[in-house]
Amino acid sequence: MIWITSIFDTKIFTLKIMIAEKKEIQPKALEAVVIRFVGDSGDGMQLTGTQFSDTSAMIGNDVSTFPNYPSEIRAPQGSLYGVSGFQVHIGSVEISTPGDDVDLLVAMNPAGLKTNLYAVKPGHTIIIDTDAFTKKNLEKAKYETNPLEDGSLDNYRVIEVAISSLTKEALKDVEGLDNKSITRSKNMFALGMVYWMYHRSTEHSIDFFNKKFASKPQLIEANTKVLNAGFYFAETLELIPNAYTISPAKMPSGTYRIISGNTATAWGFLAAAEKSGIELFLGSYPITPATDILHELVKHKHFGVKAFQAEDEIAGITSAIGASFAGDLAITTTSGPGLALKGEALGLAMMVELPLVVVNVQRGGPSTGLPTKTEQSDLMQAMYGRNGESPVIVIAAGTPSDCFKFAYEAAKLALEHMTPVILLTDGYIANGSEPWLIKSVADMPAIKNNRIIEVKENWHPYDRDANTLARDWAVPGTFGLEHRIGGLEKDKITGDVSHVPENHEYMTKIRAEKIKRVENYIPELETEFAESGDLLVVGWGGTYGSLHSAVKQLNSEGYDNIGYAHFNYINPLPKNTEAILNKFKKIVVCELNNGQFVNILKMNFNICGLLQYNKIQGLPFGNTELTEKFKQLLS
Amino acid sequence: MEATLEKKYTFKDFASNQEVRWCPGCDDYVILRAMQKALPEIGVKKEDVVFISGIGCSSRFPYYMDTYGMHGIHGRAPAIASGVKLANPDLSVWVVTGDGDSMAIGGNHFIHVLRRNIDLNIIMFNNEIYGLTKGQFSPTSLVGQKTKSSPYGNTQPPFSPGELALGAQARFFARIGGNTPKEMTQMFIDAEKFNGTSLIEILQNCVIFNDGCFTKYTDKKVREDKQLFVEDGKPMIFGKDKDKGLVLNGLKLEVVTIGENGITEQDILVHKANEKDPTLHQMLVRLEYPLVTGIIRRFDDITLEEREDVLTKEVQANSKFKKTDDLFFSGEIYEVN
Numbered sequence: 001m002i003w004i005t006s007i008f009d010t011k012i013f014t015l016k017i018m019i020a021e022k023k024e025i026q027p028k029a030l031e032a033v034v035i036r037f038v039g040d041s042g043d044g045m046q047l048t049g050t051q052f053s054d055t056s057a058m059i060g061n062d063v064s065t066f067p068n069y070p071s072e073i074r075a076p077q078g079s080l081y082g083v084s085g086f087q088v089h090i091g092s093v094e095i096s097t098p099g100d101d102v103d104l105l106v107a108m109n110p111a112g113l114k115t116n117l118y119a120v121k122p123g124h125t126i127i128i129d130t131d132a133f134t135k136k137n138l139e140k141a142k143y144e145t146n147p148l149e150d151g152s153l154d155n156y157r158v159i160e161v162a163i164s165s166l167t168k169e170a171l172k173d174v175e176g177l178d179n180k181s182i183t184r185s186k187n188m189f190a191l192g193m194v195y196w197m198y199h200r201s202t203e204h205s206i207d208f209f210n211k212k213f214a215s216k217p218q219l220i221e222a223n224t225k226v227l228n229a230g231f232y233f234a235e236t237l238e239l240i241p242n243a244y245t246i247s248p249a250k251m252p253s254g255t256y257r258i259i260s261g262n263t264a265t266a267w268g269f270l271a272a273a274e275k276s277g278i279e280l281f282l283g284s285y286p287i288t289p290a291t292d293i294l295h296e297l298v299k300h301k302h303f304g305v306k307a308f309q310a311e312d313e314i315a316g317i318t319s320a321i322g323a324s325f326a327g328d329l330a331i332t333t334t335s336g337p338g339l340a341l342k343g344e345a346l347g348l349a350m351m352v353e354l355p356l357v358v359v360n361v362q363r364g365g366p367s368t369g370l371p372t373k374t375e376q377s378d379l380m381q382a383m384y385g386r387n388g389e390s391p392v393i394v395i396a397a398g399t400p401s402d403c404f405k406f407a408y409e410a411a412k413l414a415l416e417h418m419t420p421v422i423l424l425t426d427g428y429i430a431n432g433s434e435p436w437l438i439k440s441v442a443d444m445p446a447i448k449n450n451r452i453i454e455v456k457e458n459w460h461p462y463d464r465d466a467n468t469l470a471r472d473w474a475v476p477g478t479f480g481l482e483h484r485i486g487g488l489e490k491d492k493i494t495g496d497v498s499h500v501p502e503n504h505e506y507m508t509k510i511r512a513e514k515i516k517r518v519e520n521y522i523p524e525l526e527t528e529f530a531e532s533g534d535l536l537v538v539g540w541g542g543t544y545g546s547l548h549s550a551v552k553q554l555n556s557e558g559y560d561n562i563g564y565a566h567f568n569y570i571n572p573l574p575k576n577t578e579a580i581l582n583k584f585k586k587i588v589v590c591e592l593n594n595g596q597f598v599n600i601l602k603m604n605f606n607i608c609g610l611l612q613y614n615k616i617q618g619l620p621f622g623n624t625e626l627t628e629k630f631k632q633l634l635s
Numbered sequence: 636m637e638a639t640l641e642k643k644y645t646f647k648d649f650a651s652n653q654e655v656r657w658c659p660g661c662d663d664y665v666i667l668r669a670m671q672k673a674l675p676e677i678g679v680k681k682e683d684v685v686f687i688s689g690i691g692c693s694s695r696f697p698y699y700m701d702t703y704g705m706h707g708i709h710g711r712a713p714a715i716a717s718g719v720k721l722a723n724p725d726l727s728v729w730v731v732t733g734d735g736d737s738m739a740i741g742g743n744h745f746i747h748v749l750r751r752n753i754d755l756n757i758i759m760f761n762n763e764i765y766g767l768t769k770g771q772f773s774p775t776s777l778v779g780q781k782t783k784s785s786p787y788g789n790t791q792p793p794f795s796p797g798e799l800a801l802g803a804q805a806r807f808f809a810r811i812g813g814n815t816p817k818e819m820t821q822m823f824i825d826a827e828k829f830n831g832t833s834l835i836e837i838l839q840n841c842v843i844f845n846d847g848c849f850t851k852y853t854d855k856k857v858r859e860d861k862q863l864f865v866e867d868g869k870p871m872i873f874g875k876d877k878d879k880g881l882v883l884n885g886l887k888l889e890v891v892t893i894g895e896n897g898i899t900e901q902d903i904l905v906h907k908a909n910e911k912d913p914t915l916h917q918m919l920v921r922l923e924y925p926l927v928t929g930i931i932r933r934f935d936d937i938t939l940e941e942r943e944d945v946l947t948k949e950v951q952a953n954s955k956f957k958k959t960d961d962l963f964f965s966g967e968i969y970e971v972n
């Protein structure tokens with residue numbers, strides 16, 4: 001590691017607004033910047049970060065964000081484990097991850113500084129609310145000496161501001177505000193400063209206050225005043241030497257919005273329901289980090305969405321199976337432990353061959369594990385976590401906005417192939433957000449279904465489509481098609497209960513073949529950066545952004561012998577998988593688990609030299625660790 | 636549910652082509668036939684009827700009905716049925732379950748379906764034993780009962796299904812002996828007509844593993860003396876000679892004899908099934924002598940699907956979102972050129 005000696009070692013102490021002549025500062029252009037806002041769980045860091053990223057997106061930057069909050073709802077104030085953070089990466093270039101190295105850390109208290117300083121490289125900037133660095137708060141953060149005084153921050157560019165006092169001062173003339181409201185608006189002072197530093201207007205946030213606090217005019221006034229106070233404070237503060245600009249990024253033209261993975265997932269299902277003309281039913285039980293999909297879908301009664309909060313995970317999926325039997329597009333949403341509880345019912349859905357989508361927003365496991373952290377360790381559970389031979393379709397979304405496409409795809413595959421589909425996302429892409437080029441339902445691919453609405457002569461419930469092998473979907477209420485399905489093995493022709501040995505083997509194989517044939521309806525695997533070469537980086541699901549940007553970086557540094565293959569379709573795998581993999585000398589399968597997808601590849605293909613890079617820390621891949629690993633494999 | 640019938644059905648129309656495979660002499664045959672007779676009377680179209688079951692002897696029921704049906708997984712039938720009904724409220728949805736299926740492995744779904752009051756009919760075959768797994772004690776087996784899994788006698792006190800159901804806010808609870816098909820048929824008709832979750836506990840004899848468990852109440856020779864079959868609005872009188880009745884003595888129900896100690900028919904409590912306060916229904920459910928059968932509680936209340944429907948219409952009327960495009964292109968969007 002190279003030790004960079006700070007060129008910004010001036011420390012700044014500023015306790016009141018300095019009245020200075022407005023100076024024209026020529027802003028410096030940057031390609032990209034990573035900013036992290038940290039404070040207490042109640043300090044409004046998520047809102048501050050979201051406002052900054054929304055404003056940046058509106059002026060055309062590419063953005064990627066990631067919230068990092070504790071599993072405690074309101075941990076004791078000032079404690080290390082109560083720190084809530086929000087990271088935003090903005091750029092004039094393509095941004096695919098929330099970033100590793102923090103350029104600007106905004107620390108609203110000592111605990112936030114202590115738990116996040118590791119991410120800031122020497123020489124980079126830290127804004128600190130000095131009012132929060134009291135003896136009590138320092139003790140809570142387990143600081144033996146005050147980092148503002150003991151020289152431990154000498155290698156950083158520290159901007160010390162008495163944010164809390166300045167906020168109070170700014171609000172002294174606003175009537176009808178209690179102390180709590182005053183304290184809670186200090187995050188807007190910090191946001192105002194950051195807006196000025198990065199040459200952003202406060203307009204978008206002021207519009208936001210006007211909408212959010214429409215019924216509380218004093219809060220509109222207070223937040224606006226504090227935001228402007230922060231902005232002008234930074235402007236008049238001579239000791240902040242630079243402001244920066246980040247030009248708009250080159251992105252495909254169209255209408256965009258910032259979307260999180262969980263919202264994108266929910267909206268993908270809304271789109272699939274509208275396109276297919278089939279009503280959407282969600283059976284779900286709250287579980288972190290999947291609950292936001294439930295929160296989103298319950299809002300949309302106007303589209304006729306039936307969202308049912310069940311008594312447990314099992315009732316979540318079984319109510320969805322009932323709804324699917326009755327003709328709805330049925331989904332259930334959960335995370336790892338919930339998928340374990342749904343296992344038996346998923347086997348039933350597979351056996352009765354009804355369409356169903358199960359979303360698993362993966363989190364750190366096993367057991368309760370790390371509920372608010374990300375991991376990709378449920379892949380084998382998704383593939384095999386059921387009794388008996390019970391194959392289902394497994395697909396995985398790659399980025400937050402990608403969740404829209406793959407939720408839609410999951411619904412389409414379930415309806416067209418009459419099978420449960422497991423859609424894997426993870427805490428990282430579910431809570432992260434990025435720009436989404438909005439898709440109109442009119443532009444989405446058509447969705448067929450296997451509904452049968454009229455009596456056919458000699459019809460049986462397990463009659464299959466000759467190509468897909470999907471069975472007919474005869475729903476209650478349809479005259480003349482009364483039939484019984486269930487978890488017991490069925491006769492291949494009549495659909496009646498059958499214990500005949502040969503029939504069981506036939507049915508087991510045809511259920512497997514049905515899933516295998518899905519490979520004819522999914523896109524082939526493609527590689528990025530190189531079609532053949534010395535090293536192929538392989539990833540799947542939510543690591544797309546990290547792996548893509550690491551390989552891209554090496555590529556731009558002149559490595560033209562490294563390619564990247566990303567899998568969104570896990571079961572079945574794309575037809576050309578083996579052919580693609582064989583074009584590279586070495587293959588490294590990168591996963592946020594102890595090695596699961598690599599074993600699926602080993603089971604399916606005879607490929608030599610499958611290497612692994614695994615991380616199991618509840619965290620996404622970092623850019624440096626990946627590029628170093630890949631360089632090492634290339635040397 | 637709209638009962639517009641184009642064709643008059645007979646019980647045969649509801650019998651599937653599957654051979655019925657319960658043990659000879661099982662009460663399940665009685666229940667099946669009672670159901671096949673009730674449905675033509677109800678006047679519902681065959682294609683609108685759905686039977687959902689869990690696992691156990693009782694849960695084979697859907698295979699024998701020529702309607703739509705699903706043989707689900709153990710204990711989950713109420714949740715599957717809830718999904719069916721919420722997806723299509725026009726269907727007539729029936730849950731067939733047993734004492735183990737509903738109150739052991741499926742206990743959670745059982746209490747929550749009752750709490751929510753979705754318009755389903757739940758038929759619980761209570762035989763106080765596990766039949767399909769060949770004779771272990773169930774949540775309704777008696778203390779001391781010797782079974783395959785309690786060779787020295789059961790040490791786990793039983794649930795009273797009625798008490799549990801009323802505690803879970805059941806609006807409709809009825810109990811009936813497994814050997815009274817005529818009354819059973821009528822009870823099925825009443826359950827379907829009731830708007831809300833109806834639960835019928837059938838005292839079902841298991842001829843193999845728990846034979847005679849209800850004989851002291853259900854045997855033809857004693858049942859008039861041991862059972863009180865309640866009817867809404869009528870005095871609670873029982874006995875071969877119609878001379879026994881219930882009165883309230885303090886906080887307890889007491890059996891009195893009409894004609895003795897100056898008791899007349901006027902003194903006997905009149906059954907009120909449609910009473911919001913379930914206190915008296917609880918007392919009736921708990922009574923061991925006489926055993927109370929008939930519709931014990933039938934309280935009219937709004938159903939979950941009705942609440943959902945009202946809310947959905949309200950939201951739809953006030954929403955600016957008619958199509959998903961309206962939502963996707965709303966709020967904070969921006970153009971990139």
